[in-house]
Amino acid sequence: MSVLRPLDRLPGLNTATILLVGTEDALLQQLADSMLKEDCTSELKVHLARSLPLPCSVNRPRIDLIVFVVNLHSKHSLQSVEESLCHLDAAFFLGKVAFLATGAGRDSHCSIHRNTVVKLAHTYRSPLLFCDLEIEDFRAAMAQRLVRLLQICAGHVPGVSALNLLSLLRGSENPSLEDL
Amino acid sequence: MDETLAEFFRRTILKIPMTEMMTILKTWNFLSENQLQTVNFRQRKESIVQDLVLLLINIEYHATLRLNDAAHLDIIYTQFHRHQKIWDVFQMSKRPGDNIDLFDMEEFKSSFKKILQRALKNVTVSFRDAEENSVWIRIAWGTQYKKPNQYKPAYVVYYSQTPYAFTSSSQLKSNLPLLGQALTVASKHHQIVKMDLRSRYLDSLKAIVFKQYNQSFETHNSTTSLQERSFGLDINMDSRIIHENKVEKERVQRVTQEIFGDYPQPRLEFAQYKLETKFKSDLNRGILAEREEPLRCLVKFSSPHLLEALKSLAPAGIADAPLSPLLTCIPNKGRNYFKIRDK
Numbered sequence: 001m002s003v004l005r006p007l008d009r010l011p012g013l014n015t016a017t018i019l020l021v022g023t024e025d026a027l028l029q030q031l032a033d034s035m036l037k038e039d040c041t042s043e044l045k046v047h048l049a050r051s052l053p054l055p056c057s058v059n060r061p062r063i064d065l066i067v068f069v070v071n072l073h074s075k076h077s078l079q080s081v082e083e084s085l086c087h088l089d090a091a092f093f094l095g096k097v098a099f100l101a102t103g104a105g106r107d108s109h110c111s112i113h114r115n116t117v118v119k120l121a122h123t124y125r126s127p128l129l130f131c132d133l134e135i136e137d138f139r140a141a142m143a144q145r146l147v148r149l150l151q152i153c154a155g156h157v158p159g160v161s162a163l164n165l166l167s168l169l170r171g172s173e174n175p176s177l178e179d180l
Numbered sequence: 181m182d183e184t185l186a187e188f189f190r191r192t193i194l195k196i197p198m199t200e201m202m203t204i205l206k207t208w209n210f211l212s213e214n215q216l217q218t219v220n221f222r223q224r225k226e227s228i229v230q231d232l233v234l235l236l237i238n239i240e241y242h243a244t245l246r247l248n249d250a251a252h253l254d255i256i257y258t259q260f261h262r263h264q265k266i267w268d269v270f271q272m273s274k275r276p277g278d279n280i281d282l283f284d285m286e287e288f289k290s291s292f293k294k295i296l297q298r299a300l301k302n303v304t305v306s307f308r309d310a311e312e313n314s315v316w317i318r319i320a321w322g323t324q325y326k327k328p329n330q331y332k333p334a335y336v337v338y339y340s341q342t343p344y345a346f347t348s349s350s351q352l353k354s355n356l357p358l359l360g361q362a363l364t365v366a367s368k369h370h371q372i373v374k375m376d377l378r379s380r381y382l383d384s385l386k387a388i389v390f391k392q393y394n395q396s397f398e399t400h401n402s403t404t405s406l407q408e409r410s411f412g413l414d415i416n417m418d419s420r421i422i423h424e425n426k427v428e429k430e431r432v433q434r435v436t437q438e439i440f441g442d443y444p445q446p447r448l449e450f451a452q453y454k455l456e457t458k459f460k461s462d463l464n465r466g467i468l469a470e471r472e473e474p475l476r477c478l479v480k481f482s483s484p485h486l487l488e489a490l491k492s493l494a495p496a497g498i499a500d501a502p503l504s505p506l507l508t509c510i511p512n513k514g515r516n517y518f519k520i521r522d523k
Binding site: 019023025029032033043044045046047049051055057074076 | 418420421422423424425427428429495496497498499500
């Protein structure tokens, strides 16, 4: 019950649900607001959580995409994400998980090295996105991207599935990382 | 008029920003309305200052202008700009069994002045009474052979019905024991001790020391505002956004409110922790863990408003609630300098 599984619920009609996991509530809230401002043919639902496991809830819809938000300024956020990853079923990592690192713009405030999150994303075979969520324009662009990602993961885009997307994204990664 | 006195007036008036000039001059109450009206306040600041100093020089024929009046003006300026100085807090204590004497302000002032003048021939002491039975004391230090330096005075704010005094950190630290002694004897106490509390914000120090910061009055208004607050939150939240960890969030809010209360926190800019503890590590025992002597390290937290920042750490998700008691005990214990040793 404490492990989140991708296919344990039936999908809702034309509904796509994203789960944002991160310790800093204000950032998640802002990102959620930006995502909901986007025009989208599917009905969007955003769930915000500080960490996994989620409290038991029968009413929760099927979660199509999980984005782990790590703030490079705070070791606490990275630690919390690492602990949350244990509570996910392995099937989620077939394209339904993404990592988002924020705060890379202010290098002097960063206490986590870029490579740490790069390695984390590589270990879990999931895409890593960088975005400074505090800057409105960057956040809006990232929100747009995440909505597209969410639609694909929910199966609302014909011809592309989450697993397809994952292999497409991975192809453009730095080949030297693949050797690790 | 003495050249140095005129110069001291000029420099003191020059410090005053134009927006406060009239207020401060009126508070000083040395120049009457008519005299102030003779000065054209629409010129450039240097010209205004020049005119004022000339006015003061002319006045001297009718009344003796003393250093004390200039010192008064300096005190008033400092009272308006108390944030420019860093204030230390001293606590005095009586011997157990001492009689509780009635406090006489004039007796205190003359006693204080006499003690300083007996020790240092050259010292300028000026007083100005303020609210809540307090007195602002300005001291310009000299030595046996040098005249007092009027440009580096020390200020003491003493609350007469309490054992507390606040002093501005003066550059001339060697006079501090004498100052402490004068305060103690003049106020009929036995001992004086410097508290580990320091800040720019005199009013916050006062609130912490007199425990006035946690007065939140339970009124009808406060309960309705709480409802409005949570109501406003619901309106802003889109119904498509669902917070999974609502229970946890409420717990954090509750714990934060229990520790910090609903009231605005007193304002401090930093907290400093001097650690002299042995190194502790969960990982493999490395070189540091094998050291016998304690490690010395200094941790300093600074912020424009430290206590509000600490209060918002847990709700923002940057730290776990409850916070370490070392951080939350600052207003209760009345200190922001700590020395931590292994027990």
